Amino acid sequence: MDGLVSISSNFLYLAFVLYLAATFFFGGTIRSKNSTSSQTWVSRVAIGLTILGFLASVVYFILRWIASGHAPVSNLFEFTTFFGMMLVLAFIVMYFIYRLNILGLFVLPVALLIIAYASMFPTELSPLVPSLKSHWLYIHVTTVSLGEAVLAVSFAAGLIYLIKEVDQSYRSKRTTWLEIIIYSLYATLGFVVISSIFSATDYNATFEVTNESGVSTLEYHLPAITGPADGTLVTTDRMEPWFDTPGWMNGAEAPRKFNTLLWSFAVGLVFYLITRLILRKRIAAAIQPYLRKVNSDLVDEISYRAVAIGFPIFTLGGLIFAMIWAQEAWNRYWGWDPKEVWALITWFFYAAFLHLRLSQGWHGEKSAWLAVVGFAIIMFNLIAVNLVLAGLHSYA
Numbered sequence: 001m002d003g004l005v006s007i008s009s010n011f012l013y014l015a016f017v018l019y020l021a022a023t024f025f026f027g028g029t030i031r032s033k034n035s036t037s038s039q040t041w042v043s044r045v046a047i048g049l050t051i052l053g054f055l056a057s058v059v060y061f062i063l064r065w066i067a068s069g070h071a072p073v074s075n076l077f078e079f080t081t082f083f084g085m086m087l088v089l090a091f092i093v094m095y096f097i098y099r100l101n102i103l104g105l106f107v108l109p110v111a112l113l114i115i116a117y118a119s120m121f122p123t124e125l126s127p128l129v130p131s132l133k134s135h136w137l138y139i140h141v142t143t144v145s146l147g148e149a150v151l152a153v154s155f156a157a158g159l160i161y162l163i164k165e166v167d168q169s170y171r172s173k174r175t176t177w178l179e180i181i182i183y184s185l186y187a188t189l190g191f192v193v194i195s196s197i198f199s200a201t202d203y204n205a206t207f208e209v210t211n212e213s214g215v216s217t218l219e220y221h222l223p224a225i226t227g228p229a230d231g232t233l234v235t236t237d238r239m240e241p242w243f244d245t246p247g248w249m250n251g252a253e254a255p256r257k258f259n260t261l262l263w264s265f266a267v268g269l270v271f272y273l274i275t276r277l278i279l280r281k282r283i284a285a286a287i288q289p290y291l292r293k294v295n296s297d298l299v300d301e302i303s304y305r306a307v308a309i310g311f312p313i314f315t316l317g318g319l320i321f322a323m324i325w326a327q328e329a330w331n332r333y334w335g336w337d338p339k340e341v342w343a344l345i346t347w348f349f350y351a352a353f354l355h356l357r358l359s360q361g362w363h364g365e366k367s368a369w370l371a372v373v374g375f376a377i378i379m380f381n382l383i384a385v386n387l388v389l390a391g392l393h394s395y396a
Contacts, residue, residue, distance in 0.1 A: 005125060008063035011056045012081065016115055018053030019088065019108050022046050026104035030290045043101050050092060050104065057085045068125045073141040075126065080118035080382065082142070086149035087111045090306070094153050098302055102294055106156040113188045117383075120195040136325035143317025144343075148378050150310030151350065157303035158371030164294055165365055168285035178284045181372055184379070186275075187268030191260065194267045198222050205238040207231040207255075218256055225262045228255035261384065300364055303371045304357060311350045318343045342381040349374050 025046035061082070064072040072078040091107040094100075128137075159181065166174045198221055205220040209231040218228055227233065227241030245255035272283075279286045322343065323333040353370045356362040362370065 004063050004067035005123075008060045008067065009123065011060040011063065012115070015053040015056040015060065016112065018049050018056060019112055019115075022049035022053060023105065023108040023112070025049060026101055026108065029101040030105070046101065046104060047092070047095060050088065050095075050108065054085065054088045054092060057081075057088070061085065064125075070128055071138045071142070073145070074128055074137065075121065077118050077121040077123050079141060079145065080114060080121070083145045083149060083382070084111045084114040084118065086146045087114065087152050090146070090150045090153045090310075091156075094302060094306065098298065100294075100298060100302065102160060102291065103153075103156060103299075103302065106160055107153060110152060110156060110185070113185060113192070116192040117188055120192060120199075134325060134328060136321060136328065140317055140321040140325050143313055143321060145317075147310050147312075147314030147317050150306050150313060151378060152375055154303045154306035154310065154371040155375030157299050157306065158368035158375075160291060160294060161296060161299045161303065161368040162365065162372065163284045163287050164291040164296060164299075165368075166284065168282060168288050175282060175284065177369075179282055181376070182283050183268060183272045184376065186272040187264050188379075188383075190267030190269075190271060191264035193271075194222065194263050195260070205233060205235045208234050218253070220256050220259060222260060222263050224259055225266075226255060226259050231255070296364070300367060303368060304363075307350060307353055307357075307371065307374075311354060314350070315347060319347055338385050339381070342377070342385050346374070346377050346381060349377055 025042055028042045029040065029046065061072060064078070073082050087107065088111050091104065091111075095103065162174075162178055166178055168175060203221055203223070205224060207218045207220065207224075207228050209216050209218055209228045211230065217234075218231065223239040224233065224241040226243055226245045229244045229247060231244075233240060241259075245258050275283060322340070326335070326340075327333045349370075353367075353374060356370065357367055
């Protein structure tokens with residue numbers, strides 16, 4: 001089985017490389033006379049590499065399923081990797097409908113970041129906890145991932161629209177928010193980089209934590225910016241924490257996860273500032289000239305269609321199937337677990353998106369902002385809720 005896991009990991013790595021190469025080829029289509037045409041050899045190579053990358057990720061998925069004996073969507077590494085796969089699949093479908101090359105230049109980097117983010121979590125196979133031993137594991141998790149992946153395409157299209165249409169000649173609230181969105185992508189990159197660096201050095205710091213149940217230990221794999229309340233660092237020659245983790249962050253692992261989040265924001269900020277120094281302008285302003293030939297109405301249409309498709313899929317997976325499984329596993333359809341709450345918030349947000357779009361005429365820039373904010377909620381659920389807030393889904 002270890003051999004199968006190793007081979008499956010190689011296929012995932014191959015998929016990552018192919019997506020990266022496809023991103024560069026999609027970048028080569030920017031200077032094409034017709035930015036929506038897929039007839040050039042460059043765009044054909046780009047989408048061909050994307051499809052090959054997706055097929056490689058499917059092989060990874062199948063081999064890992066065989067090795068584990070269950071669908072590989074049971075922990076953060078597997079779920080996030082599957083989410084990246086579904087994002088590429090959603091892009092491929094949208095590409096063949098709309099033939100918009102620039103969409104690949106925005107979607108594939110997000111998929112790369114998601115897969116790289118997934119690789120920072122433990123990749124070892126582990127047996128399913130009792131509550132996961134159900135066919136609803138496959139049904140619920142896969143539909144949630146597919147729904148969120150299609151909604152992520154809406155984000156990419158919305159971001160293209162905003163970068164093209166927002167006036168970058170002067171600083172405003174709109175340009176500031178646009179830069180914050182771009183910085184959030186840098187923060188994800190920061191997590192990948194800082195985790196990789198300290199993982200390579202096998203960094204470890206142990207805290208002894210005193211609580212109501214006695215004394216326990218907590219392992220840190222990054223230097224402690226924030227430490228556990230009532231915790232003592234027992235590993236010598238390690239950085240002492242600057243402050244304690246806020247008490248409202250429940251869960252034994254919350255201090256370590258919050259520390260990881262702070263490192264991600266800090267390293268992402270460094271990368272963002274370096275990019276700004278190199279470009280000597282806002283990042284969106286530097287990208288904008290390359291989007292002049294993009295059809296804004298087409299991008300707006302893609303953003304809306306992605307929500308129209310992704311929302312009902314997410315409704316099935318994130319609410320209906322989730323509640324059925326919750327009744328089977330925990331004897332209740334609904335609780336106020338953080339994951340459930342944020343799934344409901346996500347659902348309400350995209351329901352409001354469709355209402356405002358169809359009934360109130362929120363097209364163009366307003367719709368694009370909603371698409372971007374919606375994806376921010378999805379990523380908050382994936383990253384912050386999983387890394388910081390404890391709940392019944394913490395086993396993932």
